[in-house]
Amino acid sequence: MHLNMNLTDATPDTGRVLFDGQPLDLEAVAAIASGRRRIRLSDAEAFRHRINAGAQAVWRLLAEEGVIYGVTTGYGDSCTVAIPPELVAELPHRLYTYHGVGMGRLLDADETRAVLAARLASLCQGMSGVRYALLEQIAALIDHDILPCIPAEGSVGASGDLTPLSYVAAALCGERDVIWRGRRMAAADALRAVGRAPLALQPKEGLAVMNGTAVMTGLACLAWQRARRCSLIASRITALNVFATAGNPHHFEAQLFDAKPHPGPRAVARRLRRDLACEDSTARNPARLQDRYSLRCAPHVIGVLEDALPFTRTLIENELNSANDNPLIDPDSGRVLHGGHFYGGHVAFAMDGLKTAVANVLDLLDRQLALLVDSRYSHGLPDNLSAADGPRAAVNHGLKALQIAVSAWTAEALKGTLPASVFSRSTECHNQDKVSMGTIAARDCQRVLDLGDQVLAAMLIAARQAVTLRLRLAPGTLPPGLADSQAWLEAHIPLVEEDRALDQDLAGLVRALRDDAVPGASESGR
Known part of the structure; x- marks a missing residue:
C-alpha cells in the first residue's frame, strides 16, 4: 500500500491511501484512523485476479477432498475433527459466533479504523485464500465509516486477535452492532443504509479475517x-x-x-x-x-x-x-x-x-x-x-x-x-x-x-x-x-x-x- 499522491491524477481518489498489496507505512494508518485520509481499494485486473486466485485454490482443494485446517477441520485443538462436506459452509459463521466473548471498553473510532486498515492491508497480500468481494466489504466499512463495536479485552495475541476480530467478521456479515454517524445500531441496518448487503463468508474467510494480528498492529x-x-x-x-x-x-x-x-x-x-x-x-x-x-x-x-x-x-x-x-x-x-x-x-x-x-x-x-x-x-x-x-x-x-x-x-x-x-x-x-x-x-x-x-x-x-x-x-x-x-x-x-x-x-x-x-x-x- 502507498499514498496515492500523484497531483496530476484527475481522479477523485487523489490523496487517498491505495490498497493494492504494496507496502503501507504507519503514517498512512494513522491518517486513515483520524479521518484525514480516505482509502481506495485497487480495482486493477492483475490485483483482483491475484486475490481471487487464492479463493479459487481453496475451492479446488475442496473439490479434490483436500485437507485444509479450519476449512475441512475444526479449529484449534479440534484440528483432528473432520468436518462433513455438507457442513463446511457453516464453519466460518461458527468461528465468529463462538468467539463473541469480548469484554471491556469498546475501541474508539480512531482505533477501530486502524484495525480495519491493518486487516485490509494483510488480506491485500493475496495469501489468505479470500475473494476480492471480502476486501470490498472491509473497504466499504472504512469508506462509509461503519465501525464495528469491538471490545478491547479478550485476545492473547495468538492465534492472532481472534475474539476482537470476531466483531469485525460479524459486522461484515450484518451481525452484532456498529457505530455509524454517531449512533450505535445493528450492523445489518447500517449496511442497508449505504446500499451494502451482508456478506456470506466462504470457506477460509472467517479464519482470514480473525486469525491475524490486526488489532495489536492497528493500535x-x-x-x-x-x-x-x-x-x-x-x-x-x-x-x-x-x-x-x-x-x-x-x-x-x-x-x-x-x-x-x-x-x-x-x-x-x-x-x-x-x-x-x-x-x-x-x-x-x-x-x-x-x-x-x-x-x-x-x-x-x-x-x-x-x-x-x-x-x-x-x-x-x-x-x-x-x-x-x-x-x-x-x-x-x-x-x-x-x-x-x-x-x-x-x-x-x-x-x-x-x-x-x-x-x-x-x-x-x-x-x-x-x-x-x-x-x-x-x-x-x-x-x-x-x-x-x-x-x-x-x-x-x-x-x-x-x-x-x-x-x-x-x-x-x-x-x-x-x-x-x-x-x-x-x-x-x-x-x-x-x-x-x-x-x-x-x-x-x-x-x-x-x-x-x-x-x-x-x-x-x-x-x-x-x-x-x-x-x-x-x-x-x-x-x-x-x-x-x-x-x-x-x-x-x-x-x-x-x-x-x-x-x-x-x-x-x-x-x-x-x-x-x-x-x-x-x-x-x-
Missing part, C-alpha cells in the same frame, strides 16, 4: 505516533525548563555528544541547542558547574525513546505488511502453508519496549517539575511556582497540587511498564500453549501514553509559569523557538496568580497534544 501504529510526539514535546519542555532554572546549555554541546554517538541523544541534544540558541555553549549559570541529572541527562533519557522509534517502526510496519493468518494459500501454486504467522511477538516486543521508554521520559519530566517547584533547586523561582506576591502570597499555593498529580500519573505509568509479553499462558487445550500477549502489550502502551499526555500537559503549564517568573527575575529575550512556545502557552493558559482549578486547562492541553497543535510536536515545526 501499535497509533501508539508509535504518540510516542514520537512524546519525544518531541519532552525535548521542548526540557529546553523551557533549562531556561527557567537558569541551567547550563553547555551540557548539550555537539562535541560532547560526538564522544558517545548514540543517534537518539545526539538528536535530542541538537534540538536543545537549537531551542536554547546556544551553539556557542555559553552557560547561563556559571555559578553551578553541573545541573542535576533530570536536566543534564535529558538527552540520554529522551534519546533512548528516540532510538527505539526507528527500530520499533520496522517491527510494526513489517507486521502491518505481512500475511499473518493461518493457513496461507499460495495463489500461484495452490499450496496450503500451515504455520504460525498469527503470532504477534514482534508487536508485543515493540509495545513493551516503547511503553518503558516513554515511562522513563515521564519520570524525567516528573523530576524536572520537582526542581521547578522547590526554591532550594530552582535558582530563585518561588516555591511551587506561585506568582502571587504581597499579603496574598500566604494563601496561594501555586502548582503544589499539580506536582502531586504529576507524581501520581508518573507512578502509574511506571507501574504499567511490566512487560506483557512474558505473561504467556497456555490456552485452548494446550494447542495455543505459547502466546504473544501482543494486544495486551499494545493496550498497556496506550495507557502509559494516556498518562503521558497528562504529564506533558501539566509540564506545559509548569513551564509556562516558570518561564514567566524567570523573566520577571531577569528580564530578557527568549530564544525564538522557546518564544513561540511561550507565546502559544500564554495564549492558552492564564498565569496562575490566584489559586484555581487546573483540570480544564489540563484537558484542553491534552486535546491540543493529541491534535498535534502544541508547538514542538513535529520536527517540521522547527
Whole structure:
C-alpha cells in the first residue's frame, strides 16, 4: 500500500491511501484512523485476479477432498475433527459466533479504523485464500465509516486477535452492532443504509479475517505516533525548563555528544541547542558547574525513546505488511502453508519496549517539575511556582497540587511498564500453549501514553509559569523557538496568580497534544 499522491491524477481518489498489496507505512494508518485520509481499494485486473486466485485454490482443494485446517477441520485443538462436506459452509459463521466473548471498553473510532486498515492491508497480500468481494466489504466499512463495536479485552495475541476480530467478521456479515454517524445500531441496518448487503463468508474467510494480528498492529501504529510526539514535546519542555532554572546549555554541546554517538541523544541534544540558541555553549549559570541529572541527562533519557522509534517502526510496519493468518494459500501454486504467522511477538516486543521508554521520559519530566517547584533547586523561582506576591502570597499555593498529580500519573505509568509479553499462558487445550500477549502489550502502551499526555500537559503549564517568573527575575529575550512556545502557552493558559482549578486547562492541553497543535510536536515545526 502507498499514498496515492500523484497531483496530476484527475481522479477523485487523489490523496487517498491505495490498497493494492504494496507496502503501507504507519503514517498512512494513522491518517486513515483520524479521518484525514480516505482509502481506495485497487480495482486493477492483475490485483483482483491475484486475490481471487487464492479463493479459487481453496475451492479446488475442496473439490479434490483436500485437507485444509479450519476449512475441512475444526479449529484449534479440534484440528483432528473432520468436518462433513455438507457442513463446511457453516464453519466460518461458527468461528465468529463462538468467539463473541469480548469484554471491556469498546475501541474508539480512531482505533477501530486502524484495525480495519491493518486487516485490509494483510488480506491485500493475496495469501489468505479470500475473494476480492471480502476486501470490498472491509473497504466499504472504512469508506462509509461503519465501525464495528469491538471490545478491547479478550485476545492473547495468538492465534492472532481472534475474539476482537470476531466483531469485525460479524459486522461484515450484518451481525452484532456498529457505530455509524454517531449512533450505535445493528450492523445489518447500517449496511442497508449505504446500499451494502451482508456478506456470506466462504470457506477460509472467517479464519482470514480473525486469525491475524490486526488489532495489536492497528493500535501499535497509533501508539508509535504518540510516542514520537512524546519525544518531541519532552525535548521542548526540557529546553523551557533549562531556561527557567537558569541551567547550563553547555551540557548539550555537539562535541560532547560526538564522544558517545548514540543517534537518539545526539538528536535530542541538537534540538536543545537549537531551542536554547546556544551553539556557542555559553552557560547561563556559571555559578553551578553541573545541573542535576533530570536536566543534564535529558538527552540520554529522551534519546533512548528516540532510538527505539526507528527500530520499533520496522517491527510494526513489517507486521502491518505481512500475511499473518493461518493457513496461507499460495495463489500461484495452490499450496496450503500451515504455520504460525498469527503470532504477534514482534508487536508485543515493540509495545513493551516503547511503553518503558516513554515511562522513563515521564519520570524525567516528573523530576524536572520537582526542581521547578522547590526554591532550594530552582535558582530563585518561588516555591511551587506561585506568582502571587504581597499579603496574598500566604494563601496561594501555586502548582503544589499539580506536582502531586504529576507524581501520581508518573507512578502509574511506571507501574504499567511490566512487560506483557512474558505473561504467556497456555490456552485452548494446550494447542495455543505459547502466546504473544501482543494486544495486551499494545493496550498497556496506550495507557502509559494516556498518562503521558497528562504529564506533558501539566509540564506545559509548569513551564509556562516558570518561564514567566524567570523573566520577571531577569528580564530578557527568549530564544525564538522557546518564544513561540511561550507565546502559544500564554495564549492558552492564564498565569496562575490566584489559586484555581487546573483540570480544564489540563484537558484542553491534552486535546491540543493529541491534535498535534502544541508547538514542538513535529520536527517540521522547527
